Amino acid sequence: MYRIFCESYKNYMKLFDKNNYRFQIANDFELLVDMGKYEEEKAKQSQKYKKISDLINYIKENIKRFPRLKAFLWTLQSRNIDVKKFDVAKEEDLEEQAKLINSFIKLAYWY
Numbered sequence: 001m002y003r004i005f006c007e008s009y010k011n012y013m014k015l016f017d018k019n020n021y022r023f024q025i026a027n028d029f030e031l032l033v034d035m036g037k038y039e040e041e042k043a044k045q046s047q048k049y050k051k052i053s054d055l056i057n058y059i060k061e062n063i064k065r066f067p068r069l070k071a072f073l074w075t076l077q078s079r080n081i082d083v084k085k086f087d088v089a090k091e092e093d094l095e096e097q098a099k100l101i102n103s104f105i106k107l108a109y110w111y
Contacts, residue, residue: 009033025093030048066101
């Protein structure tokens with residue numbers, strides 16, 4: 001499942017210009033794809049780290065709406081990606097990001 005996410009992310013990012021909202025929404029996923037980058041941003045307590053943490057927390061809180069993401073959360077946990085709520089991300093962005101990850105898991109960008 002994690003491999004599907006990573007490859008779908010790379011395919012998705014090729015579809016949009018850097019100024020596009022869809023690109024910007026998915027750009028935070030970089031930390032989930034690159035564990036070294038995740039650890040680096042976590043150590044700095046960067047805004048990007050806080051946003052991704054808010055996203056994972058959002059998915060956990062809404063798991064009934066996104067049941068396919070339960071296994072995805074387990075794979076993140078196995079990679080020592082922890083969750084804290086920082087409340088820095090916008091609710092509408094979190095919703096769009098959760099939907100996008102769900103699309104990745106459903107193989108919408110798998111090719």
